[in-house]
Amino acid sequence: MTRAPRRVLVVEDESAQRLMYARALDQMGYESVCVGTINEARSALGSSPVAVALLDLNLSGEHGLELFEHIRERRPAVSVVIATGYGTFELAKRAIRMDAVDFLSKPVGLAELESAIGRAWDRHVLVQTPVARLLPPAIDGEPESAGAGEPDPAIVRRKSLNIELIERELIMEALRRSADNRKAAAQMLGISERKLYYRLTQYRVRRPQG
Secondary structure: OOOOOOEEEEEOOOHHHHHHHHHHHHHOOOEEEEEOOHHHHHHHHHHOOOOEEEEOOEEOOEEHHHHHHHHHHHOOOOEEEEEEOOOOHHHHHHHHHOOOOEEEEOOOOHHHHHHHHHHHHHHHHHHOOOHHHHOOOOOOOOOOOOOOOOOOHHHHHHHOOOHHHHHHHHHHHHHHHOOOOHHHHHHHHOOOHHHHHHHHHHHHHHOOOO
16 A cells, blocks of 8 residues: 555634644645545545544534544544544543544644644554565575465465454554554554553453463
8 A cells, every 4th residue: 555645634624723734734844635624524535645634523513523433434544633622531532442643632732733743644654564564574494485476375364364453463563663662662653652551451361372
């Protein structure tokens, strides 16, 4: 899968806020596509590859979480950052369960915005890492590839993995790259250390016994 350019979809119904985001993102080295409605956002997602979505939750009578669900279903590699002036604890929990990189409260400071967008970009890059690069090294005596012109059986097996197992591979790869530094791995993945710890705990519980 081809990695999207450093392009951020800004979904914000206040024109002054959209302009502020656009100028800030330009200074940070990102392109921006700014829209004010869910329909415009869906159209933009279909016409322009984006890496990150900066999403308001209250869009003139529409709810941004509907768009978030659409992105998760149709564009899972797109990282999502929530920025809203009407956030609640329950909304924050729901956004985190849906794998939001960050949940920002307006007014959003530029340093806070840059940090959140940076983590979102890192998550996008990691998610787009080809599965073959996440494969463990070949075991001694095991051929590294199949015969000429034939796909590596290990890669074929990996292509059939479900999302949960792919997520596990990504987490383990982030830990490897960060030398088992959980804080650094969490930042690379664009998730909290608590969420990373929770995922690792799940993996230990589900490990086959015997």
